[in-house]
Amino acid sequence: MDTELRSLLQDIEALKGSLPDVSYRDSMAKIEERVVKITSITKAATSRRSKVKEMSAEVVDSNPYSRLMALQRMGIVENYERIRDFSVAIVGIGGVGSVSAEMLTRCGIGRLLLYDYDTVELANMNRLFFRPEQVGMTKTDAAVQTLSEINPDVVLESYSLNITTVKGFEVFMESLRRQNPKNSVRDDARSAGVDLVLSCVDNYEARMVVNQACNELNQTWIESGVSEDAVSGHIQLLIPGETACFACAPPLVVASGVDERTLKREGVCAASLPTTMGVVAGLLVQNALKFLLKFGEVSPYLGYNSLKDYFPTMEMRPNPQCSNSACLERQKEYLLEKPVRDALAKAKNEAEASLENESPLHMENEWNISVVDDSEMETLNAPKASDELPEGLTRELPTADKHQEAAALEGTSISSNDVDLEELQRQLDALNAS
Amino acid sequence: MEEWDPNTKSALTKIPLLATRAGPRDGAAWTQRLKEEYRALIAYTSMNKSNDNDWFRISADNPEGTRWTGSCWYVHNLRRYEFRLQFDIPVTYPTTAPEIELPELDGKTHKMYRGGKICLTVHFKPLWAKNCPRFGIAHALCLGLAPWLAAEVPILVDSGMVKHKDDEVSSVES
Numbered sequence: 001m002d003t004e005l006r007s008l009l010q011d012i013e014a015l016k017g018s019l020p021d022v023s024y025r026d027s028m029a030k031i032e033e034r035v036v037k038i039t040s041i042t043k044a045a046t047s048r049r050s051k052v053k054e055m056s057a058e059v060v061d062s063n064p065y066s067r068l069m070a071l072q073r074m075g076i077v078e079n080y081e082r083i084r085d086f087s088v089a090i091v092g093i094g095g096v097g098s099v100s101a102e103m104l105t106r107c108g109i110g111r112l113l114l115y116d117y118d119t120v121e122l123a124n125m126n127r128l129f130f131r132p133e134q135v136g137m138t139k140t141d142a143a144v145q146t147l148s149e150i151n152p153d154v155v156l157e158s159y160s161l162n163i164t165t166v167k168g169f170e171v172f173m174e175s176l177r178r179q180n181p182k183n184s185v186r187d188d189a190r191s192a193g194v195d196l197v198l199s200c201v202d203n204y205e206a207r208m209v210v211n212q213a214c215n216e217l218n219q220t221w222i223e224s225g226v227s228e229d230a231v232s233g234h235i236q237l238l239i240p241g242e243t244a245c246f247a248c249a250p251p252l253v254v255a256s257g258v259d260e261r262t263l264k265r266e267g268v269c270a271a272s273l274p275t276t277m278g279v280v281a282g283l284l285v286q287n288a289l290k291f292l293l294k295f296g297e298v299s300p301y302l303g304y305n306s307l308k309d310y311f312p313t314m315e316m317r318p319n320p321q322c323s324n325s326a327c328l329e330r331q332k333e334y335l336l337e338k339p340v341r342d343a344l345a346k347a348k349n350e351a352e353a354s355l356e357n358e359s360p361l362h363m364e365n366e367w368n369i370s371v372v373d374d375s376e377m378e379t380l381n382a383p384k385a386s387d388e389l390p391e392g393l394t395r396e397l398p399t400a401d402k403h404q405e406a407a408a409l410e411g412t413s414i415s416s417n418d419v420d421l422e423e424l425q426r427q428l429d430a431l432n433a434s
Numbered sequence: 435m436e437e438w439d440p441n442t443k444s445a446l447t448k449i450p451l452l453a454t455r456a457g458p459r460d461g462a463a464w465t466q467r468l469k470e471e472y473r474a475l476i477a478y479t480s481m482n483k484s485n486d487n488d489w490f491r492i493s494a495d496n497p498e499g500t501r502w503t504g505s506c507w508y509v510h511n512l513r514r515y516e517f518r519l520q521f522d523i524p525v526t527y528p529t530t531a532p533e534i535e536l537p538e539l540d541g542k543t544h545k546m547y548r549g550g551k552i553c554l555t556v557h558f559k560p561l562w563a564k565n566c567p568r569f570g571i572a573h574a575l576c577l578g579l580a581p582w583l584a585a586e587v588p589i590l591v592d593s594g595m596v597k598h599k600d601d602e603v604s605s606v607e608s
């Protein structure tokens with residue numbers, strides 16, 4: 001491209017010199033000017049910034065991190081630079097996952113692992129991030145292409161696979177276990193090599209697979225979802241053993257507040273809006289940043305009803321009768337660690353109390369701002385004692401029947417007698433052939 | 435079960451229920467589950483044959499029994515339309531049902547997710563969840579694929595998206 005343009009300029013120059021009629025000079029000069037402009041545009045498009053060794057807080061146009069490091073100066077985040085030590089896995093690089101990946105990339109995250117089995121299609125263009133010229137590429141490769149241009153400091157790993165298959169799941173688990181090659185200090189206490197998993201998949205089956213992996217690896221993750229009618233969404237923090245896992249109770253959905261039948265149109269599987277997906281991606285990454293960089297309060301569940309601009313919140317404890325055995329193991333471990341947790345909490349409270357005694361009393365409230373007491377906030381946000389859900393949330397699926405054979409169907413269960421597998425296969429083959 | 439048509443309902447109640455809660459990563463328990471899957475499939479297939487309602491063929495594609503392939507067909511206006519059928523047993527099976535794929539119809543109907551996975555009715559997943567782990571592959575075909583074919587094939591044929599194979603061959607030859 002560059003050499004083409006240069007030789008074009010030379011041709012114009014030569015033509016200019018050989019033109020007998022001076023009146024053409026002006027238009028020739030204009031053509032020349034245009035070529036120069038195109039040359040500079042293509043240069044800008046191909047030039048990449050070089051990697052940055054250390055994050056600087058210096059406020060200059062050339063520093064990509066100055067506005068982020070300002071968070072530290074303002075006292076919002078204690079140590080922003082830590083973001084470079086973190087590895088985040090994003091499962092599902094669709095409307096929510098791709099935007100989340102871009103946000104984390106611009107924030108200067110250390111390492112991103114991207115998982116999806118799909119390719120970019122023109123039908124994806126109503127959503128953010130992917131570009132029409134990427135149609136046909138795998139979503140993970142297209143994402144790596146764009147993200148590495150935006151921020152070459154981020155280590156990017158692309159996994160184009162289906163995590164729900166036995167094979168795909170093995171690769172998924174193995175990649176989550178692998179330690180970040182860039183981190184010099186290894187955290188051997190943890191079995192996972194990532195700090196957080198973000199689930200941005202669009203179906204229940206894949207969420208259950210992420211849940212399985214995270215329960216087995218004792219890995220904290222945040223779930224996200226947008227309803228099939230594209231008008232509501234949610235994020236949910238899942239800490240194995242400590243909070244409800246995705247299998248502990250049927251998934252929660254935000255009720256749209258509008259008659260379901262007016263929304264569910266026959267003949268379409270799913271709708272999507274870049275707005276709802278962008279909002280959910282924003283909520284998801286905000287929660288992820290708060291979790292990783294330890295600022296603010298990390299939301300256990302946050303719903304978004306766009307039709308009513310309503311944001312329900314709640315907390316969910318794990319279910320001691322959960323059907324997922326890895327979840328039960330994590331619950332047991334969590335209970336065993338209770339004395340240690342209590343001691344730590346007590347020490348922290350005492351330290352905070354002594355700090356409070358030393359600090360001067362607040363100045364008179366000259367702006368007349370009402371301040372809510374911490375303890376009041378706690379009661380406001382406290383989880384409901386009963387099983388009832390906050391307004392605007394419903395369960396998506398029923399719980400499994402407790403093997404009461406008569407409940408939904410009356411039928412005969414298969415007795416587990418000892419016919420071997422090959423014999424059964426032969427019987428089915430014979431039936432299929434007849 | 436009132437949301438299901440009487441034929442689906444009566445077929446479903448006759449398929450033997452399974453008992454073992456095991457997925458493809460569960461070793462010996464999975465082998466036990468596989469035996470139950472075969473028994474249910476054998477019972478369902480023979481039942482269809484004796485009712486003159488044979489409509490699918492399915493068999494395991496690998497020794498582990500985690501991938502299944504076959505075919506299914508539907509008769510519309512006295513002509514038989516046959517499609518390739520495939521699915522993987524997910525690692526979280528039987529908590530989550532297999533996602534049935536008809537690859538030849540990918541992109542031809544809105545009632546399908548990417549990759550040719552059929553879009554199940556809103557009633558399927560709740561019933562599957564409620565009956566876990568007693569439903570298996572045979573139940574998924576009966577509750578998921580059969581109603582889908584009955585609803586979608588006539589639309590696909592009448593709109594010209596799907597052509598009968600005889601018509602396709604003649605148009606290629608002419």
Ligand SMILES: [Zn+2]
Pocket residue numbers: 244245246247248249318319322323324327328
């Ligand atoms: Zn659980």
